[in-house]
Every structure is written in C-alpha cells, then in structure tokens.
Amino acid sequence: MNKFFYHHQISSSQLFRLLRNGEVKLAGNRKLKIYGRLDCSSGKRMKANNRVFFSSADEALAMGYRPCGHCMKEAYEKWKKEYGPRRHKDTKFH
Template sequence: MIKHTDLGQTSEERKKALTSLIRNGVITLGGYKKAKIYGLLSCSSGKRMKTENRVFFKNEEEALAYDYRPCGNCMKEKYEEWKKKTSKVRTA
C-alpha cells in the first residue's frame, strides 16, 4: 500500500510520481483509508477524496490483504459479492 502523501512534498511532485507508478503498473487501484474502500483509479467517488485519505494498491489481492472492501460505485459486482460474504458471517 502506498499513501498518496508519501509520493512527494507538493501536489506537482505527487502527480509526477503517481503518473510514473501507474504507467509502470506499480499502481492499479486506489483506496480511501478512512472507510477502507478500494476501487478503480477512474472512479468518480475516489477522485473526490482528500489527498491525505488516498492510498494506492498494486492489485486487488493487496487491497484485500489490508482488509479493504470493493467500492460500491465502480466495482458493483465485487461489492455485491463482498456484501453477501459479510452478511453470512454476521448471521452465523
């Protein structure tokens, strides 16, 4: 997991570093650390969050390893699967 704020001191430095990491395939998903949600980099919900709350993951396995859940906006099918799994755990 990479914190957005760790990518540089200024927004320009962070943008340059982030672009490089995305192009090189180091980052493929974004996350919201307060609610532990991950989703696509193109998600409209993710683009609205504050820099200090934004994290990045190489892949879905990494996001799940940090106990993040799929975004209900950009990853509807994966979110529904996650929701079903967690509701079964709660009722058991």
C-alpha cells in the same frame, strides 16, 4: 509493489511513474477502508491525505479494504455475500 502507500507520501512525478508502469491499479480511502478503480468519481472526490494506492484487489482485500459499490459493483456484491454478514453479525446496536 506489494505494499500500499499513502498519496501524501510520494511526489506527483513518482505517482505518475507508478501509474505509467502499471504498478498502481487501484486507489482506496484509508478512513473508510474502501478501494476502487482510479477513474471512480467517488474516489476522485476524496482528500489526498486519505488516499492509498494498491497494485491489486487481492492486496487491498488483504489490508482489510472492501470494493467500492459504485465502480466495482460486481466485486462489491461478491464481497458483501462473503464477508458482509459476518461483519454485521458482530456489531451490537444499542
């Protein structure tokens, strides 16, 4: 699986099959552009319409998502050091 998909695009049985086969490893919030582990308490609270699934962190990063600061602290700190300042540098505050 090399493309993400929305939770509402598949049935529960399809999702369980993908999880069982190890094809889905991470979930993300399409509005916030944040991804994390499937067992993350923050991720479990999001609406299904906002949930997307990824097969890898590389896939999520390539789609413009950042790691969750709750369940993926180490990856988030690495992302923040590498990409965070550039993102905020271009932001203009009024």
